[in-house]
Amino acid sequence: MSQKLVTNIREEMINCQTNRVLELVQQSIKEGIDATAVVSQGLTAGIRVLGDRFEKGEAFLPELAVAAETMKQALEILEPHLAKIVDEEALGSIVIGTVQGDIHDIGKSIVATMLTVAGFTVYDLGIDVSPADFIAKAKEVDAEIIAMSALLTTTMERMQETIDLLNKERLDKRVKVMVGGAPVSQQFAESIGADGYGVDFNQAVKIAKRLTGHAENTS
Ligand code: B12
Known part of the structure; x- marks a missing residue:
């Protein structure tokens, strides 16, 4: 029954x-279904199918905009229930955002939610965040990590600029950088000097724990 409900969420x-x-x-909350499974196998799986259809010209921008809004509302409902399944220890502060020139925020918002749920204090700067704004916020809140998301090959370059600025301000030893988003890869992350790359929200949490010294080793 629970798997059918998660599949229905994906389909809808x-x-x-x-x-x-x-x-x-x-309903999934009432039935006590694992909220993480609802996010990954229901909501995210559904949006990925839509994304594939969009790329083939079988789905259109308005549909994706509706799906993005649905995702946000669903995450708001689920967040307190996700929080219940983890311990409350504060693991550190993370400043997260989608890089300058880029308005894609679905993946970034899922990552932000899951990092919060894992016990990090997360400052979500939203979309179109400049390198200077990332750094200013990291200084203000004394963040351990800056997490950047990019969905466009043209905006990935802003990640390098943020790291360069971090180095220039001599904050690179204090603040770690992790990156992600569909066009980003481990190789790209290494080439720009990022400290971590995650392919999805599960890895984002593992890497954030590793970078703050709270975790089992991950690669
Ligand atoms: C939804 C979508 C939109 C929505 C965005 C709505 C929103 N609020 O976010 C709308 C319709 C607005 C949109 C607009 C545009 N889009 Co668009 N969009 C997509 C689409 C279909 C899905 C993206 C998505 O949300 N995926 C689902 C989420 C869950 O996955 P995700 O973002 O990858 O995130 C996961 C991981 O990557 C990772 N992750 C993400 N961030 C981070 C950060 C860290 C630190 C870590 C560790 C991990 C991590 O974890 C996440 C969760 O598991 C993609 C296609 C694709 N295959 O990606 C195109 C796509 C990204 N868009 C594209 C383009 C070109 C555009 C537009 C320029 C216009 C257009 N012609 O479509 C504008 C962009 C304007 C701008 N300046 O940003 C291209 C980019 C091409 C390129 N190579 O650069 C793509 C690839 C589609 C295509 N093939 O044409 N888009």
Whole structure:
């Protein structure tokens, strides 16, 4: 039954049925279904199918905009229930955002939610964040990590600029950098001197724990 419900969430996400997705998410909470599975196998899996269809010209911008909004509302409902399954120890502060010139925020928001749920204090600067704004916020809150997301090959370059600025301000020893987003790879992350790369939200959490000295080793 629980797997069927998660599959239904995925299907209704693909169909862009916001109300139905939110109803099913509420139902999943009542039934005590693992909220992380709802996020990964339901919501994220659905949006990925839509993304693939978009790339083939079978889905269109308005549908993706609806799906993005649905994702945000569903994450808001799920967040307190995700929080219940982890311990409350504060693991450190992370400043996260989508890089300058880029408005994609679905993946970044999932990563921010999961880092919060894992016990980090997360400052989400939203989209279109300049290198200077990342650094200013990291200084203000004395962050351990800056986490950057980019979905466009043209905006990935802003990650390098942020790292350069961090080095220039001699903050590189104090503040670690992790990067992610569909066009980003381990190789790219290494080439710009980032401290970590994560392919999805699970890895984002593992890497953040590793970078703050709280975890089992991950590669
Ligand atoms: C949804 C979407 C949109 C939505 C965004 C809505 C929103 N609020 O975010 C809308 C419709 C607005 C949009 C606009 C545009 N888009 Co668009 N979009 C997509 C699409 C289909 C899905 C992205 C997505 O949300 N995926 C689902 C999430 C869950 O996955 P994710 O973002 O990859 O995140 C996961 C991981 O990458 C990782 N992760 C993400 N961030 C981080 C950060 C860290 C630190 C870590 C560790 C991990 C991590 O964890 C996440 C969760 O597991 C992609 C296609 C694709 N395959 O990616 C195109 C795509 C990214 N878009 C594209 C383009 C070109 C655009 C536009 C320029 C216009 C257009 N012609 O479509 C504008 C961009 C304007 C701008 N300046 O930014 C291209 C980019 C091409 C390129 N190579 O640069 C793509 C690849 C589609 C395509 N093939 O044409 N888009």
